[in-house]
Amino acid sequence: MFSKPKISDTPPSGDGDSSAQPTVKPAVSGATGETPSFQAKPKPSPSLLSSDLTIKGNVITSGDIQIEGTIEGDVRAHLLTVGESATIKGEISADDVVVNGRVIGRLRGLKVRLTATARVEGDIVHKTIAIESGAQFEGTVQRQQDPLGDSKNQPAAASPATQRSDSRDAAPATGGAARG
Numbered sequence: 001m002f003s004k005p006k007i008s009d010t011p012p013s014g015d016g017d018s019s020a021q022p023t024v025k026p027a028v029s030g031a032t033g034e035t036p037s038f039q040a041k042p043k044p045s046p047s048l049l050s051s052d053l054t055i056k057g058n059v060i061t062s063g064d065i066q067i068e069g070t071i072e073g074d075v076r077a078h079l080l081t082v083g084e085s086a087t088i089k090g091e092i093s094a095d096d097v098v099v100n101g102r103v104i105g106r107l108r109g110l111k112v113r114l115t116a117t118a119r120v121e122g123d124i125v126h127k128t129i130a131i132e133s134g135a136q137f138e139g140t141v142q143r144q145q146d147p148l149g150d151s152k153n154q155p156a157a158a159s160p161a162t163q164r165s166d167s168r169d170a171a172p173a174t175g176g177a178a179r180g
Contacts, residue, residue, distance in 0.1 A: 051085045058090070067101075080109075084117050093148055099135075108147045 046064035049055070053069035060076045067075070068083035073090045080094040086101035097109040099118040112126040116134035123139045125147040131137065 046079070046081075051083070082118075095148070110147065 044063055046066050047061060049059075049065070049067045049069045049071070051068040055069070055071045056073060058073040058075070059065070059067075059071060062078055064079040064081075065075075065077045066081040066083060067086045067088065069085075070087045071090065075088055075090065075092050075094070077094045079096045080092060080098070082088060082092075082097070082099045082101045082103060084100045087104070088102070089104045091106045091108070092103060093108045095109065096111045097107060098113045098115065099107070099120060100115045101117070102119040103122060105122045106125070107120065107122060108125045110127045112124055112129045114120060114129075114131045114135040114137060116132045118132075118135040118137070120135070120137045121139060124137075124141045125144055126141070127143065127145065127147055129141060129143075
């Protein structure tokens with residue numbers, strides 16, 4: 001029915017016709033001479049650290065990660081899922097955190113969810129939180145508008161906010177959290 005006008009890389013014939021199609025040249029990037037691609041990159045699949053894997057050190061990604069093994073160090077991610085068989089000993093900082101396993105240390109997230117199988121020993125700083133019945137939690141819960149603000153550019157060891165002495169400023173968690 002409708003057709004798009006043709007755009008050519010060559011100038012129109014020199015017959016003086018002003019109704020000829022315009023000449024459009026593709027944009028060229030830098031010294032490489034390559035035409036840039038305007039296609040959106042597909043979202044990468046989440047990284048998976050299996051249950052037989054132990055990491056001693058920090059794990060940092062801008063993507064999504066699912067941990068089933070053991071990490072002794074800090075974890076930074078966009079979306080972090082702590083599997084039922086997983087143990088993390090260190091500070092967690094992520095936009096979205098779902099805890100099904102064990103976390104020993106401070107947890108910072110915009111959205112934090114502790115499922116019924118979660119076991120958390122440490123303080124939680126969040127924007128929104130959900131704690132399912134049956135989750136085990138020992139520590140404090142503190143709501144902040146920007147819970148990731150303090151920890152994005154600082155290592156956990158250098159931040160005084162990671163010390164337990166500040167837990168007196170936050171109210172202890174009650175209701176829905178069971179001790180075990």
